[in-house]
Amino acid sequence: MREASFVKANKKKWLLFENVLDKKEQLSPNKLSDLYIEITDDLSYAKTFYPQSNTEVYLNSIASRAHQNIYKTKKESKNRLITFFKTEFPLEFVKYHKQLLIAFSTFVFFGIIGAYSAATDGDFVRLILGDGYVNTTLQNIEKGDPMAVYKKMDEATMFIAITLNNIKVAMTAFIFGILLSVGTLYVMLQNGIMLGSFLYFFYEKGLLWESSRTIWIHGTIEISVIIIAGCAGLVLGNGLLFPQTYTRLASFKRSFKAGMKIMISTIPFFIVAGFLEGFVTRHTEMPDWLAVFIILISFSTIVYYYVIYPIKLSKKQIVDGS
Numbered sequence: 001m002r003e004a005s006f007v008k009a010n011k012k013k014w015l016l017f018e019n020v021l022d023k024k025e026q027l028s029p030n031k032l033s034d035l036y037i038e039i040t041d042d043l044s045y046a047k048t049f050y051p052q053s054n055t056e057v058y059l060n061s062i063a064s065r066a067h068q069n070i071y072k073t074k075k076e077s078k079n080r081l082i083t084f085f086k087t088e089f090p091l092e093f094v095k096y097h098k099q100l101l102i103a104f105s106t107f108v109f110f111g112i113i114g115a116y117s118a119a120t121d122g123d124f125v126r127l128i129l130g131d132g133y134v135n136t137t138l139q140n141i142e143k144g145d146p147m148a149v150y151k152k153m154d155e156a157t158m159f160i161a162i163t164l165n166n167i168k169v170a171m172t173a174f175i176f177g178i179l180l181s182v183g184t185l186y187v188m189l190q191n192g193i194m195l196g197s198f199l200y201f202f203y204e205k206g207l208l209w210e211s212s213r214t215i216w217i218h219g220t221i222e223i224s225v226i227i228i229a230g231c232a233g234l235v236l237g238n239g240l241l242f243p244q245t246y247t248r249l250a251s252f253k254r255s256f257k258a259g260m261k262i263m264i265s266t267i268p269f270f271i272v273a274g275f276l277e278g279f280v281t282r283h284t285e286m287p288d289w290l291a292v293f294i295i296l297i298s299f300s301t302i303v304y305y306y307v308i309y310p311i312k313l314s315k316k317q318i319v320d321g322s
Helices: 003-021 029-049 054-073 080-120 124-129 131-142 155-178 182-204 208-241 248-280 288-321
Strands: none
Touching: 003 029, 003 054, 029 054, 029 248, 080 124, 080 182, 080 208, 080 248, 080 288, 124 131, 124 182, 155 182, 155 208, 155 248, 182 208, 208 248, 208 288, 248 288
């Protein structure tokens, strides 16, 4: 990028930073810190591509002015965690709805592929789910309790094991984004095919409703959050693929930080999903209306927090700032 284009693309941000330093405008300590990081990234870029230029001198001067001001005045709020989940994360996540849609679409597409493959190849389900699981489930079906697999462990052990496993899968989806997003898409492929073949297996046995009203009690949140972790992985990968005005390393650091925020946001949901699978899903005798109620509440919560609420909050901020 030519120096003039670089200056033109970032001039507005630099002037805002100068105004804050001159006390002509105010920003919260956290926003000021984020802006400072962007300025230092720009300075790093200028040092690399425009050494000893006026742009480098200018950025170095405002970065130096800001350093002590920021780290002397920034104080963590006692309600930092509440602020993160209530405003900070949703306002940032609205920028990543495109990546969320890609992760979701990839998962659904390969879910359909998994179901189709299971329908056309009798051995496909065993290949994906394993002979042990299939044989055990067939035995449970013969005994009249097809969902007995969710009752084989005690509640607390199952809760801990499932929660840790789900976090492991999600972290894999995120970290594999470092493979230029391809690794994350592969994890979406794996899990999508597994779910599709799983559902078809029960459909073929005439148990689609019974299996669905059971597994989606915990699966609604569990699958949703794995897809959100896939979104985090794509954010990470895009930082490497499309550094824009930043150095590739600086872009990677920014995208890793953004991805980690997405992952942190999922922790409460993984705990809830693990609790549901460990303590609630096993009660296959519960009435259908209760199972459907839990599924709908879970689905609505995920959609609201990750899609609707960020959009509403972003629009409100625009209106308040205009």
